[in-house]
Amino acid sequence: xxxxxxxxxxxxxxxxYARELQGHLGWLETFSGTALGVLAVASGIYTxxxxxxxxxxxxxxxxxxxxxxxxxxxxxxxxxxxxMMRLFPAVRTAQARIGLLAAMGLGSLAIVAMSSWLNAxxxxxxxxxxxxLAETVQRYQTSLERAHEVALSGQALERDVARARQGFQDLSxxxxxxxxxxxxxxxxxxxxxxxxxxxxxxxEAQIAAQTPRVEAAFxxxxxxxxxxxxxxxxxxxVEPRSVEFSELAVELQGLIxxxxxxxxxxxxxxxxQDLSASVVLPTLDATTEERRGxxxxxxxxxxxxxxxxxxxxxxxxxxxxxxxxxxxxxxxPLSSADAVIRYAGNFVPSWAGAIAIDLLPAVLVFILxxxxxxxxxxxxxxxxxxxxxxxxxxxxLAAVRDVETAMRQIPDxxxxxxxxxxxxxxxxxxxxxGKIHPLxxxxx
Numbered sequence: 001x002x003x004x005x006x007x008x009x010x011x012x013x014x015x016x017y018a019r020e021l022q023g024h025l026g027w028l029e030t031f032s033g034t035a036l037g038v039l040a041v042a043s044g045i046y047t048x049x050x051x052x053x054x055x056x057x058x059x060x061x062x063x064x065x066x067x068x069x070x071x072x073x074x075x076x077x078x079x080x081x082x083x084m085m086r087l088f089p090a091v092r093t094a095q096a097r098i099g100l101l102a103a104m105g106l107g108s109l110a111i112v113a114m115s116s117w118l119n120a121x122x123x124x125x126x127x128x129x130x131x132x133l134a135e136t137v138q139r140y141q142t143s144l145e146r147a148h149e150v151a152l153s154g155q156a157l158e159r160d161v162a163r164a165r166q167g168f169q170d171l172s173x174x175x176x177x178x179x180x181x182x183x184x185x186x187x188x189x190x191x192x193x194x195x196x197x198x199x200x201x202x203x204e205a206q207i208a209a210q211t212p213r214v215e216a217a218f219x220x221x222x223x224x225x226x227x228x229x230x231x232x233x234x235x236x237x238v239e240p241r242s243v244e245f246s247e248l249a250v251e252l253q254g255l256i257x258x259x260x261x262x263x264x265x266x267x268x269x270x271x272x273q274d275l276s277a278s279v280v281l282p283t284l285d286a287t288t289e290e291r292r293g294x295x296x297x298x299x300x301x302x303x304x305x306x307x308x309x310x311x312x313x314x315x316x317x318x319x320x321x322x323x324x325x326x327x328x329x330x331x332x333p334l335s336s337a338d339a340v341i342r343y344a345g346n347f348v349p350s351w352a353g354a355i356a357i358d359l360l361p362a363v364l365v366f367i368l369x370x371x372x373x374x375x376x377x378x379x380x381x382x383x384x385x386x387x388x389x390x391x392x393x394x395x396x397l398a399a400v401r402d403v404e405t406a407m408r409q410i411p412d413x414x415x416x417x418x419x420x421x422x423x424x425x426x427x428x429x430x431x432x433x434g435k436i437h438p439l440x441x442x443x444x
Contacts, residue, residue, distance in 0.1 A: 018375040025371060036081055036361055043115055043357050044074030050118025053125055053336045073115045080107050081361035088365050089372035111358045119354035124347040125336025126238045131343045132334050133232040133245055137225060139329045140252055144221045146326035147259035151214045153320045154263040158207040160316050164309045165200030168193050196306055203271045207264045217259050224252045242333050249331035256326060269317035275310040
């Protein structure tokens, strides 16, 4: 008997435990629907803000479309989670739960696709667009600085050209003093040297003329970058700032292209190639054959030096031309929704809040499923009458009394049995003929 008593006590505790949980669920169900409706409406509001940022027009039809979409989202979220909160805790088989879990996962993905990313756009859309502007400014700054660096490298070739020009100028002076070919004066060798020094001087002047233009373009580019940075942190709506930012970006892109074109490396490379290839040899003007031979030998030496200097300049210019060009940068305006998706890693809290407001009811579904399983476990092995509460028992007794009262009030509609015919009276025996009264003449 002891095990049966212990089992009965265990069952009683389980029933009390289940009854307690059932009471808590009854209290929670009084406002669970309202809470779910509030979450659905809040998600719909943020969805409306997100949809509004995607629509190009601001007319009545656009507003109506945004409202219709947000209402559909709110209704869909409310209905979906209402189904889950009712059905998932009620099913008992593993197959049914797996099926509902798959349905809940698919529905959650649909909610994220149609609502959560728009909620994130409403929560962090402006900040994401500002992030896009800031990163675009950074890329433009990198491109501008690289273009300026390449342009300055080209300007540095001015020193190489000046050194070559100075070398030919010094040789011409030596030739004028008779220290080169042995013939003093301005003869054929002097004219060749002076010709190349003048060509290099012209090239040097061209390079020097580019320096102010390079610096002016770089300075103007920095001014535009400062204005663009100010737009990224300026207060107010981000859309008009994006329009102004786009205009500045176009102007800055033009300056970067101008800086790339101001590089003198191609010019120096072509000039170096022409330096030794385009030599106009003068007529040897010495008076004797021996001296003309000395002039020819000196000119040959000068041409060798010229070829080496030209090769040095060409190599330096080619090194500048092979430098990595500035990266191509183009500004593409983004809507707040697109910006939130592109820079999702920078707005994890906003994404978490946008998804949580839509998928929070999933936690309630699992809580209800666990609680319902605990209630069923507490009632396991107990009969129906053991699980009745006092209120339920009173309600059952009242129902029984109502049924009995109703039964008594129902009229007797059973058809009556047909009445049996009354027994016939026995026939009187025939009277014997009596005597006639003598006075009346009648029989008695």
